[in-house]
Amino acid sequence: MGSYRATGEYRRDSRYITTRITADGQDGYPVAPGRYRLVVSRACPWASRAIIVRRLLGLEDVLSMGVCGPTHDQRSWTFDLDPDGRDPVLKIERLQEAYFARFPGYERGITVPAVVEVTTGQVVTNDYAQLTLDLSTEWTRYHRQGAPQLYPEHLREEIDAVNEVVYKDVNNGVYRCGFAGSQDAYDEAFRRLFSRLDWLSERLSSRRYLVGDAITEADVRLFTTLVRFDAVYHGHFKCNLRKLTEMPVLWDYARDLFQTPGFGDTVNFDHIKRHYYEVHKDLNPSGVVPLGPDLSNWQLPHDRAALGGSPFGEGTPPAAPVD
Template sequence: MSAEKTDKTEFERSPSHFGDRITADGSGGWPVEPGRYRLVVSRACPWANRSMIARRLLGLESALSLAVADPIQDERSWRFTLDPDGRDPVLGIRYLAEAYAAREPGYTGGVSVPAVVDVPSGKLVTNDYLRLPAELATEWAGLHREGAPDLYPAPLRAEIEEVSDAVFRDVNNGVYMCGFARRQATYDRAFTALFDRLDALSERLATRRYLVGDSVTVADIALFVTLVRFDAVYHGHFKCNRSKLTEMPVLWAYARDLFQTPGFGDTVDFDHVKRHYYVVHAEVNPSGIVPAGPDLSGWTAPHGREALGGSPFGDGTPPGPPPQDERVPPLG
């Protein structure tokens, strides 16, 4: 999750401070190498979830290892208390902040996920949450599994970027604008933009299975990570309550379609999601009470979206099951 800050009236998402690129040719000093880097995530975080989905769909599990932080942060932010002795077993650190400090001594800014860390040096390479999925799809192509989908096809990139920009501004970021608003007018603007955009996306997806083209792209990944958290968190916690996802028929079917696609739902841990938002955001939920709902059983219900045509993996194939140590609990 990117560093966030609020003042008395507006929510502002801080840009990624470390934007280095890991490239196939190593031109920026960070070459793609299997096993060299570690992707640090929180299963609670929608921005990290994007990279987790892309990594799964592309079959990069053995090339880019995964570290999962505790969904509950403390004053030093993301921590590895889920691991034995409270240390990441590969990086040997207790806090992601240690990799930030190794990269920039004295760094005092936000500590965010996803973060890619260089294992040999222990230094953070990048926390560019917006660009990382597309770069996994392009720069890491030499390490993709056989049958991996093309998540960022060259002929569709302009349209993908146009759709993704709107999704980011009004939906991904829009729910935070609602949740952290400190003035009614600020909230009202964000609320209106959010649901206007969701209505437009519903109209777009009423006649097509995916946002751009006939298969899954990074644009679908971007929208999914907010939709999958919508009823569990954003509808109540962030006051995005005109409609639940389950009350928006097209988007609800679309989200179920993606959730049931290998690589999507098998990255989602609703327990981590709810505990993070309701416990960490004390200014929004001072009691720290984590709600028992919603009912999650609907996520596995038939969606009927196959009738619209298209195929999630294009000419490719689905990924295999997640590694044993990366599996999330079944829906309960």
């Protein structure tokens, strides 16, 4: 979902439904258990953020989750993983139906993650960046005991600053490489991406996590790009200066997070690979999905604990995943 500047630079369409679900219900949608359903795809890095945060905070019992398949057509994600291709709670086959229920003829992208109100079947928000912050700050009444502080008030300014540059150069930077419409646009995006990865390597060489001494929203946002890097972005998006496995600090950091409950246990590499290689027919006309790379190395040991800190701060790990 995006367009191109005259220079060939890929520009993501960032016009999202910005309605918020808040503790005081200021937008007309108050936090309430069972009222909403989080719709995701495990293929999508933006949706994966919400999956991880929901699990880390222990919100599974109050915010149900519907999982779309790894592929979609030009307009909508579909519930092809469910019996009869229909979400068992929302009773719809295509996420598009929830968007149209609130905005008939909705013309922007039908994106995940999206939160849908169960009783009306209407989409509430697809603003993925604000969504995870609100799960941390507005849903606190329903957090599990021992839930981590992913967006602590005293670190928010630093987290926001890190998130901004990581989004521009890394999260969206890989897409700016993959969908570049000219050589100059690709070259510029490529240089910015690997310059930022070098910056992150330097930052993480002396600290276990991006901000503070425990995992935060910043780590969640970087992880979902790093975990897809060798499987997809290195080849499919031409981000091929170095593999993640050839960047020692980031590779250790990514494995540390992958092996932390709530991160790696939400990842489905098959869905990730099928999505990018089957859906992006302009980049991969054959739709052939590569068998590699070998992904068993994500469980190799690392020594990141020697840098100090603890993944959950004073909290505890989440229970085993239930969905």
